[in-house]
Amino acid sequence: MLAIVLRVESILDRRSSDLSPAYTYFTWIGSLPELPEVETMRRGVLPVVGSRIVKAERPPCRLRPILFEPAIRTFDRRVRDQQIVNIGRRGKRVMIHLKNMDVIVIEPRMTGLVLLADPPGPEHLRLRLALRGGPSDQLLFWDRRGLGTVRLLSAEELQTKVDAKLGPDALEISHQELRQKLCQSRREIKVALLDQAAVAGIGNLYAAEILFLAGIDPRTRCDGLTGPQWQRIQRAIQAVLLEAIEHEGSTLSDGTYRNALNDEGGYQNYHRVYDRAEQSCFRCKKGRIRRIVQAQRSTFFCPKCQQRSGLHHLVQSV
Numbered sequence: 556m557l558a559i560v561l562r563v564e565s566i567l568d569r570r571s572s573d574l575s576p577a578y579t580y581f582t583w584i585g586s587l588p589e590l591p592e593v594e595t596m597r598r599g600v601l602p603v604v605g606s607r608i609v610k611a612e613r614p615p616c617r618l619r620p621i622l623f624e625p626a627i628r629t630f631d632r633r634v635r636d637q638q639i640v641n642i643g644r645r646g647k648r649v650m651i652h653l654k655n656m657d658v659i660v661i662e663p664r665m666t667g668l669v670l671l672a673d674p675p676g677p678e679h680l681r682l683r684l685a686l687r688g689g690p691s692d693q694l695l696f697w698d699r700r701g702l703g704t705v706r707l708l709s710a711e712e713l714q715t716k717v718d719a720k721l722g723p724d725a726l727e728i729s730h731q732e733l734r735q736k737l738c739q740s741r742r743e744i745k746v747a748l749l750d751q752a753a754v755a756g757i758g759n760l761y762a763a764e765i766l767f768l769a770g771i772d773p774r775t776r777c778d779g780l781t782g783p784q785w786q787r788i789q790r791a792i793q794a795v796l797l798e799a800i801e802h803e804g805s806t807l808s809d810g811t812y813r814n815a816l817n818d819e820g821g822y823q824n825y826h827r828v829y830d831r832a833e834q835s836c837f838r839c840k841k842g843r844i845r846r847i848v849q850a851q852r853s854t855f856f857c858p859k860c861q862q863r864s865g866l867h868h869l870v871q872s873v
């Protein structure tokens with residue numbers, strides 16, 4: 556059973572001042588969803604491939620409006636009667652590909668959910684696509700905090716506004732590419748792994764889990780990592796993300812993240828270091844998990860299993 560703990564963070568991000576006082580003071584320590592949660596959402600809505608969009612609506616929402624472009628009238632006109640031909644993912648975005656080559660790009664950010672089932676509550680519904688010809692008559696985007704974005708892009712815009720800004724997907728990047736993109740950087744590896752222009756899809760939670768599995772201290776500077784260490788990091792990226800996808804992502808104590816059917820993920824029960832400060836390490840049993848702050852975000856690691864010297868071994872399981 557997970558303890559329900561609300562943690563105080565001094566600064567969440569630049570937008571903290573826009574949030575309600577309750578959220579600025581008490582917040583959770585991650586920034587889900589990351590790649591596994593978004594991939595789970597994608598897989599969950601995949602059955603509507605082949606459906607046609609009857610109309611697009613922005614239900615009235617009295618809270619902070621999300622970034623939505625173009626305006627709903629234009630959006631609706633462009634998507635109406637279009638067939639959904641594929642649903643993909645790019646980093647932490649769900650991409651709904653239409654027959655006319657336009658793409659609806661949904662970025663859930665902190666609390667956004669892409670759903671076929673009814674949302675967790677009637678408020679905060681940000682987009683409803685009415686559908687026909689498939690297993691569901693709707694596809695929804697729900698976002699409590701309103702930091703998510705919905706954009707309808709042409710194939711050309713997709714290239715300049717999304718593809719050009721993102722590195723290779725975390726599940727596809729090779730260790731050579733990862734090394735080549737980051738080995739000159741003076742940043743600490745944990746901070747660099749969050750850089751979506753280098754590698755797309757990793758966020759705060761999974762970066763900590765990845766570096767634990769790779770046996771690498773999160774404070775190690777990128778330009779000090781060896782070839783075998785880059786290889787271990789890339790293998791750990793694959794292992795952690797695939798394992799998390801298998802468990803349909805992590806639902807933290809705030810309960811926000813749900814899959815496309817509004818059910819919880821299960822990977823929170825398998826976290827090795829994340830949010831386990833002061834608890835003993837599953838692997839070595841001797842170290843106590845430490846929490847430090849890097850670039851204003853919490854990092855969790857085991858000082859015994861994750862050292863800066865070169866003598867590490869890939870942790871296969873704990």
Ligand SMILES: [Zn+2]
Binds near residue numbers: 838860
């Ligand atoms: Zn340990």
